[in-house]
Amino acid sequence: MKIAIVCYPTFGGSGVVATELGLELANRGHEVHFITYRQPVRLALLNPNIFYHEVNVPEYPLFHYQPYELALSSKLVDMVKLYKIELLHVHYAIPHAFAGYMAKQMLKEQGIDLPMVTTLHGTDITLVGNHPFYKTAVSFSINNSDYVTSVSEDLKKSTYELFETQKEIAVIPNFIESKENLKEDKCRRNLFANPDERIVTHVSNFRKVKRIQDIVKIFYGIQKEIPAKLMMIGDGPEKEDAERLARDLGIFDKIIFFGNSNEVDSILLYSDLFLLPSETESFGLAALEAMACSVPVISSNAGGLPEVNVQGKTGYLSDIGDVDEMVKNSISILKDDETLHAFKSNALKHSKEFSVDKIVPMYEAIYLKALQENK
Helix, strand or coil: CEEEEECCCCCCHHHHHHHHHHHHHHHCCCEEEEEECCCCCCCCCCCCCEEEEECCCCCCCCCCCCCHHHHHHHHHHHHHHHHCCCEEEEECHHHHHHHHHHHHHHHHCCCCCCCEEEEECCHHHHHCCCCCCCHHHHHHHHHCCCEEEECCHHHHHHHHHHCCCCCCEEECCCCECCCCCCCCCHHHHHHHCCCCCEEEEEECCCCHHHCHHHHHHHHHHHHHHCCEEEEEEECCCCHHHHHHHHHHCCCHHHEEEEECCCCHHHHHHCCCEEEECCCCCCCCHHHHHHHHCCCCEEEECCCCHHHCCCECCCEEEECCCCHHHHHHHHHHHHCCHHHHHHHHHHHHHHHHHHEHHHHHHHHHHHHHHHHHHHC
16 A cells, blocks of 8 residues: 555654554555655654655745645645555644645545545644634544544544544554563663662653643652652653752752653663653553553553553552552552562553554554545
8 A cells, every 4th residue: 555644743642653653554565655844753764665755834924824734735635646645644633634635625626536544642632623713623624534543442532522523433542562672771770770769750741731740749759768760751841840849849869851862762661660640641652652661650540541551450540630649559569579570560461452463454454444445
């Protein structure tokens, strides 16, 4: 198959999933064309089946905001015709599915039928998409997609509750590549923590929804009982307040703020616990990535997280904002080596339920249906 993928080329979960999906499809012999405004952060172009086409948006003084959707839809039309692309897979209902629909209509006038699969990731539904300014466009984009998928049952339910659509939505969870070939660098671990200290980690874009200050508070409770260090990976608007809180609590010297990093796996491999107390997560890809590195998870019981983190097995789930319970559960996992080892083993085992080999064929099946129905 010749497949075009449209996504955000950022560190965020949807961009990572779309990129990893494209890379795996290319490994399976499909021709994959990424079409976006910047090369995705995890995209390797060494595979002969991978192509990247940049969407350029000209700067015109006439426009207060440059028309990205217009440039994207035009680029899609050009690339479909040039490379004889058979199918379009867009990640995010807006603006990508909306631009995809416009491209489909332009191509139809030229006798080309292009089926479109839309994957909903969360923010496009629960946050941005639910805004009154965009709600009509999101409903339209969903209803005019040939196939729609969501990354969790919870997100599927939210879509039906928030939007006027009867469109069938297939749940295809996010997936993870095996990390078992990666080995912990014990020497490097010693650079960040003493042998008797546990390492607690968090990875995100440091937005308000991630409840970054709760992470600092949870760690504050942990380190009062168990020697520990906190690794904070990522950047965003809540980082400065988190740093200020850490100073106020007198634990700033026990926390490392890495900023955005391409070495997340390396840090996770020598971590003992992962914190994700978010207000909502459409799926919880960061938690799954931690589990694939044998790291148990303390998370909120929100959104799609209960579909990833198994209570009492791979970690614990608590009500949003219940810092005291999260501290208690963290300590119960970290208190002795035997308990920690059991949770680490369970986390790794459960992560294999979301392996590439199990999930990617589900997308391939959707693609084949769309192509067959389009003949």
